[in-house]
Amino acid sequence: MILEERVQERTRHLKVANAELHRTRSTLIQSERLSALGQMASGVTHDFNNTLAGIMGNTQLMLQHVKDEDSRQRLRAVELAARDGAVNVKRIQEFNRINKTDEMAPTDINDIIAATLEVTSPLRKDLPQREGRTITATPRYGDIPPIMGDPADLREVLTNIVLNAVDAMPEGGDITISSWCTDERVFLGITDPGVGIPSAVLDKLFDPFFSTKGPGNSGLGLRVPPDSRSFRRPGIQQPAYRQNDVV
Ligand SMILES: Nc1ncnc2c1ncn2[C@@H]1O[C@H](COP(=O)(O)OP(=O)(O)OP(=O)(O)O)[C@@H](O)[C@H]1O
Ligand SMILES: [Mg+2]
Structure with missing residues (x-):
């Protein structure tokens, strides 16, 4: 009887430990995913920034020459979309603290x-x-x-x-x-x-x-x-x- 109780108690402890293990494992997986995402983001954001700068620069150049109002409106929409894209890239960079120097004051x-x-x-x-x-x-x-x-x-x-x-x-x-x-x-x-x-x-x-x-x-x-x-x-x-x- 006593042996049975001890087995039951051990089983309970094992169940608790097992649940704890599962929780720790999913937390680890989650943080690994985030870190992998961060590394990927830092590579992609750099190149993407250049792409967006190219789109914005060329759109601004074209705006200096194009006179037709309908085309100008479309070019301004392209420029705005590229700008919004750049803002989002900046947020990803800041999230990863890329390009961040110590600015405490x-x-x-x-x-x-x-x-x-x-x-x-x-x-x-x-x-x-x-x-x-x-x-x-x-x-x-x-x-x-x-x-x-x-x-x-x-x-x-x-x-x-x-x-x-x-x-x-x-x-x-x-x-x-x-x-x-x-x-x-x-x-x-x-x-x-x-x-x-x-x-x-x-x-x-x-x-x-x-x-x-x-x-x-x-x-x-x-x-x-x-x-x-x-x-x-x-x-x-x-x-x-x-x-x-x-x-
Ligand atoms: N003052 C608030 N009142 C009610 N719900 C809020 C408030 N602040 C945040 N939340 C809830 O928290 C969630 C997360 O907020 P968070 O600012 O991180 O993201 P978001 O506002 O949904 O998107 P983003 O800020 O990136 O545009 C929101 O979607 C909203 O459900
Ligand atoms: Mg918000």
Whole structure:
């Protein structure tokens, strides 16, 4: 009897260990896939950049000579598509931290907020307004010391979060962006009164390529780059009624 119990207990332990092994294996496969993808991307993006530069350069040259308005419109469309392609290539490069030098410098988070609000203004305010959505943004600047960070990285992260908020607000509303500090840390908090983030989405929020918005979106907006020093993985406070707070 005692022997039987021991066998049962061992079997239970083995099952738990086996499940753990399976989990570790799939995590490993996932990270290997990502690393292989990164290596492939770094090779392809370099050549693709040259191709796009060629398309853009030649299109611009042709625009100097072509007078027919219909053809000019088509050339401008080609140029715009190549430009959009270059922006996407840049995102892949930044994801892999290719061409990235050490750009950490004393940075005022309040400046990052102000610059982001400025840069996002057309997509955040003007475009939604044309669709009948009034979206406002309220900065609440705290009295905070500078931090060491990469201003371009920080602006990009905040831009992505602000644009996500815009996407999540079909009825418009006010986005608040606050900064504050404790003795040790400076915080940046963003709240939107949008549709909220379901818990199933919360788990995958920071996974690269995860998106609920369909094929037009890369799902790279909230990825956390492997070598991320300018910011920590953000925490999400669970929505209190329909609010999302990213801190
Ligand atoms: N403020 C938010 N409110 C509701 N859902 C959000 C919010 N921010 C992010 N999400 C959810 O998280 C997903 C991942 O966001 P992420 O920014 O990484 O990708 P994306 O916005 O879908 O695509 P991309 O930013 O590359 O255009 C979104 O598809 C959306 O479902
Ligand atoms: Mg996004």
